[in-house]
Each structure stands twice: as C-alpha cells, then as structure tokens.
Amino acid sequence: ASTVAQKRWNLSDFDIGKPLGRGKFGHVYLAREKRSNHIVALKVLFKSQLQQSQVEHQLRREVEIQSHLRNPNILRLYGYFYDQKRVYLILEYAARGELYKELQKCKYFSERRAATYVASLARALIYCHGKHVIHRDIKPENLLIGAQGELKIADFGWSVHTFNRRRTMCGTLDYLPPEMVESVEHDASVDIWSLGILCYEFLYGVPPFEAMEHSDTYRRIVQVDLKFPPKPIVSPSAKDLISQMLVKESSQRLPLHKLLEHPWIVQNADPSG
Numbered sequence: 001a002s003t004v005a006q007k008r009w010n011l012s013d014f015d016i017g018k019p020l021g022r023g024k025f026g027h028v029y030l031a032r033e034k035r036s037n038h039i040v041a042l043k044v045l046f047k048s049q050l051q052q053s054q055v056e057h058q059l060r061r062e063v064e065i066q067s068h069l070r071n072p073n074i075l076r077l078y079g080y081f082y083d084q085k086r087v088y089l090i091l092e093y094a095a096r097g098e099l100y101k102e103l104q105k106c107k108y109f110s111e112r113r114a115a116t117y118v119a120s121l122a123r124a125l126i127y128c129h130g131k132h133v134i135h136r137d138i139k140p141e142n143l144l145i146g147a148q149g150e151l152k153i154a155d156f157g158w159s160v161h162t163f164n165r166r167r168t169m170c171g172t173l174d175y176l177p178p179e180m181v182e183s184v185e186h187d188a189s190v191d192i193w194s195l196g197i198l199c200y201e202f203l204y205g206v207p208p209f210e211a212m213e214h215s216d217t218y219r220r221i222v223q224v225d226l227k228f229p230p231k232p233i234v235s236p237s238a239k240d241l242i243s244q245m246l247v248k249e250s251s252q253r254l255p256l257h258k259l260l261e262h263p264w265i266v267q268n269a270d271p272s273g
C-alpha cells in the first residue's frame, strides 16, 4: 500500500480552518484532510520569500530529515506540496499551541514542569543524534505543546545531518553556544548547550545571557557569564544541572543520557513526559 508520504497532495484535499499563527515566511492554518478527516496544521510559504532569503535548500533538507523522524516529542511533517506561488507543509497539529506563549503567561515554570519538559526534549534529542541529526535551533519559539501537554520540537529548518556543519547567522543569538557564535566547527553538543539555555529560561523566565546589545550577549556567551538571580527560588540541584550543560568546551558538556540520570531530573520529571 502507498504510504502517506508518497501521495501527491494538493490544496483541494483539505478544508482550511482558522489561522494558528504567522511566521516570517508565511502563515499556519488549521486544516482537515477531506478523505480521512485527519486534522493537521498547514504552513503556507511564499516561494518568492523563500527565493529572496535563499532558504530553499534548507527547506528541502528539513523535509528530507523530517521524513525519517518518528518520535512523540518531535512534531511530524507528513509531507508537502506546492502550486504556482506557494509551498505547503502538512504538519502534525499541536493542539495546545506555542510553548513561548505559555511561558510568557506563567512568567516561569515550576521545577516539576521544567524538568518534565527538559527530560522529554533530551529524549527527543537523543533520538535525533542517534540518526546523526542535530537540530541547532532549540528555543521556545520552536517548541509546541500537544493535546496531552507533551512538548513537540518543531521547525527543523536549521537542522543538519552532522556531516555538513555550515550555518549562517540569523535570529536571536541567545541560544547559540560559544562555538557557533564564534562560528567554528560544531557537533551534536550544540543541542546540549541550547537545552541548558532552555532549562534556565523555563526556571527564571529569561535566557541566562540576555543583554540589551547583541555585542553584550555575544560576550556573555563566550565568557559563559552564568549568574543565578536570587528570585525565583531555584533548587541547587537544578543549578548544578544547568552548570554542567553550559560549559564552553563542548566535549565537557553533560551528555544527554547522563542528563536523564541527574538527580534533579529523576526527582522532578514526570516519567510520562
């Protein structure tokens, strides 16, 4: 039987619903595939903008990489199609939307919620790294929440197979590790750094090296100028985990499988994720 991926989709296969969000390259809509009644998210990208930003190769790489990834904490990309002006990504629908909006609303998360998210992201990244894929863009804007509250890594627009490692700078620097900010060789341990940044931001509501000027953020990253504010109160165990992830020397960062055995994760993460 032909799998979903081989079907040639087109817009008439879908009923289009409400807008879910708007990104730099286009809008995302709720949609229902007519034959199966399957609810999906449809991201509409304008070819003109993709050409202008010269990201077509990144999009092709994302579709290629995503077609091999199956993990409960990775948002599925079921397929794509295009017409004269647009490219459409057929995506798994994350019913509770964007994590960064949830973080803005709560200001910061409890240690249990933060540890549960960090553990599920670690498992998803172990899975990716096992397939020689590094995401390289782990930040709240790329995390969505499924119907059962589970975290989903989305937007592999910046991911790569670990044989080619070039990356042009764009977007926020906050989550980049020193080796990427200094644009030297990098490997899967970049995702460990970004997960450490995320863990800090889940607990404090702001990323650790945030500064008014790019130049100050850059300096704080390369100096690993890590400070823990007195408020909100965060357990020493959580600070210990973050300190083991935000290490300048990438080979010295806590490996992801060791993260899952760290006391803070063991004592706080909900095993179901």
Ligand SMILES: O=C(O)Cn1ncc2ncnc(NCCc3cnc(NC(=O)Nc4cccc(Cl)c4)s3)c21
Pocket: 020, 021, 022, 023, 025, 028, 041, 043, 045, 055, 056, 058, 059, 062, 075, 089, 091, 092, 093, 094, 095, 096, 097, 098, 144, 154, 155, 156, 157
């Ligand atoms: O997030 C929202 O706005 C709202 N939202 N709410 C619920 C929900 N459920 C599923 N998906 C959503 N949004 C799309 C998430 C993406 C996944 N994968 C992507 N890939 C991509 O954009 N690639 C890409 C684009 C342009 C250039 C290049 Cl190089 C690559 S975007 C949802």
